[in-house]
Amino acid sequence: MSESRTQDLSDSSAEARKPVRSGKSSATIYDIAKLAGVNPSTVSRALSKPGRVSAKTQKLIEDAAAQLEYRVNPFARALPTGRTNTLALIVADITNPTFFGIIRGAESTATARDYTLMLAESAESADTELTAARRMLATVDGLILASPRMDDNHIRELAREKPVVVINRQVDGVPSVVPDVNKGIGEAVRNLAANGHRKVAYVAGPPQSWMTARRWEGVKAACEWSHLECVQLPSPKPTVDGGRQVARDVVASGATAVMTYNDLLAIGLMQELQAAGMQVPDRISIVGFDDIFGADFTTPALTTIRSPMTACGTEAATLLMEVLHGAEEVSPALQVETELVLRGSSGRLLVADHPA
Amino acid sequence: MSESRTQDLSDSSAEARKPVRSGKSSATIYDIAKLAGVNPSTVSRALSKPGRVSAKTQKLIEDAAAQLEYRVNPFARALPTGRTNTLALIVADITNPTFFGIIRGAESTATARDYTLMLAESAESADTELTAARRMLATVDGLILASPRMDDNHIRELAREKPVVVINRQVDGVPSVVPDVNKGIGEAVRNLAANGHRKVAYVAGPPQSWMTARRWEGVKAACEWSHLECVQLPSPKPTVDGGRQVARDVVASGATAVMTYNDLLAIGLMQELQAAGMQVPDRISIVGFDDIFGADFTTPALTTIRSPMTACGTEAATLLMEVLHGAEEVSPALQVETELVLRGSSGRLLVADHPA
C-alpha cells in the first residue's frame, strides 16, 4: 500500500492536481478513492458500513474524505437501495395548533435519528391528502398520517407500498398512535356532574374525523354512567369561527355544560357566549379538547382534556423508524393517555335549571 | 447489448404477460417503452417535456404509462439532473406560532407548484441550524431560512451552493423577504403618545436575532420623533415564560407602555402584570409584535403590530422557485408591510406618572 498520503503523485506522471477539489460540484467516492489510492468500492464500504474494512485503510479513506469535504449524494445512494432517511408527515390542517405538537414531536424525533421530515397538509380534504401521500410516498421511507381524512382502504393501499403509521385513528392492519380519550372524558364528566350539571352538549367535529366519533362515544358513555343527559350538536367546521356559529344551537339545546371536539371550537363558542352576555362558567361550563397552545390565554382559561400531541408525534415517528429498521413486532395501536386540565371555564352552575 | 431487461425472457411466442405489472416494484420507462413499442429515451422525452414527440406516440406512451401505473422515480431523475422539486424550510422554533404562518405559506405555495417542502427547526441554535441546513441542502433545490440564527457568512456560504431565500433578515447578496417594521411601529408609537404615555420600554428578543435589532431601532426612532423617552430591556427568552420573568424589570423601568419583540413576550408579561394586580391598560399599556394565533384570546385582547407571516412564507417560496426557474433579476429584499392591530391591551393611561 502506498504510503504517500498526500495528494502529490506517486510519480506516474507529473499531474499537478489541486488537492482540494476546485470544481463546482462536490467530490465523489471516485475522487476520494484516487486520493486514498484505493478502489471506489472500498471507499463505499468504508463510508457506509464501518468495520468491513481494515483499520488503516479506513482511516486513510476517512482522511481523504475529510480533506475533500466529501458528502454523500443522497440520490445516488437511494437509487440502488431505495432508502432515503426521510419521513413524510401529512396533517389535516397546518393552521390548526393541534398539529403543531405532532409536527414538533415528529420532527425532533426524526432529526435525532438523522432522518429528515417532509411535511404536507391536506387542507381537510381527503383527495388532497391522498394526492400528497402518493406524491411523497415515492420519496420517503415511511409515512405518518395525522388525523387522516381519507378512507381506510386508501390508507391500507398506501401501507402496502411503504410503512405507514396513523395518528388519531385506528385502521385495521396499520400501526397507529391514538390517545385513549376515556380517561380524560371520564374525569371531565364526573367533574361536571359534581358541579350540578344535568345536561351536556357535545359539539362535534368534521364527520370524516374518526376521532370525533370516538369522543362522542366517550362522552355519551360517561354521561350515562353519571346519569347525565347528553346531546350531540354538529359544527360547520372545527375552528374558532365554527365555535362562534354553533353558539346559538348550544343555547337552544338547553345544556348547561358543553364539551367540544377541540379547543378551537370551545374558544370560539366561549367568545360568542360571552359577547351575548352569558357568564362562563356561572351560566354555562365549557370544556375543550386537546389543550392547544393558547388555551390558557382566555379569560377564564379554558378547561380542556389534554391530548399529548407532542408525544403522539414522537411515538409515531419512533414506531415508524422501528418498522423501518426491521422490527416486525409492532403493537397495532399504541395508546397515550388523556387527562382533564381543570381551569376556569368550567365549574358550578349558579343559575339553576329548575328554579326552586 | 442484451435485450432482456426484464426478469423473464421474451421467447417471442405468445407469452401471456399480465398487462399490469404484477411484481412488487413499480414500472420503469423501459417497461412502458416495451409496451408501447418505442425506445426508452422516447418515453423519457414524452413524459418529461411534452411537445418534443409526435402526437400519436405521445398518446401511445401515455396510455401505456397509465396502464402500468407508472410513476417516475425521483431519485433516478435527480441523479442526472440534480433537480428534485423539493424546498427546504428551516425555522428557529417550531413551537413558536410566529412560524406557523410562514410554514403554512411556504407549504401551500410549494405544493401549488408541485414542489414538496422539507421542514427542520434549529431550536434557536446557530449550530443546529447550520447542521440542518447542510444536511438538507444536498437533497433539495433551494432553501428558505426563517429568522436564521447563524451568521451572515454561513448564510452566504450556503447560498453559494444552492439558491437561498432569507425571511426576517437581510444578508448582502442573498434575496430576502422582510417585513418593513417602521409603518407598524410608527402607528403604535403615535397611538401611545396620543394616549398620554411619556416613556416606553422595549423588551428585546434573542441577541442573535437580526429582527430584534431592527425593531428596537424602529421603536427608538419613532419615540424620538414623538418626543417619548424609551429604554431597551433584555429578556431571557422570547417566550411566554420569558415575558413573565421580565415583568419585574418592566415595572422597575418606570415605563407606562411597553412594546415587546414578539407576542409571546407580551402575553407572558401581561399575565404576570395582571397577577400582580396591575390593570391593563389602565396602569400600563402593552403592545406585542406579529399578531400570532391566540393574540386575541387574552383579556384584554392584545394590541400588536401585525407582521404578515403567511405572506412572508408565500413570497419566500415564490421567490425561491423563480430563481430556480432561471429568473436572474430578483429584488434583493422584498418588503411586506406591517400594521398596528389596535385591541384592548393598550390605551389611555389612567394613573398619571406625576400626580398633579
Add this chain to the structure above:
DNA sequence: TTGTATGCGTTATCAG
C-alpha cells in the same frame, strides 16, 4: 421525430 450510447454516484455481487 426517434433511436443509440453514455453518464449520474452508490451499492452490491462477485471474484481474487
Add this chain to the structure above:
DNA sequence: CTGATAACGCATACAA
C-alpha cells in the same frame, strides 16, 4: 480484506 463490474432509472448529447 479488496478490486472489478454490473445494476439502479432516467436524461441527454449525438446520430440517423
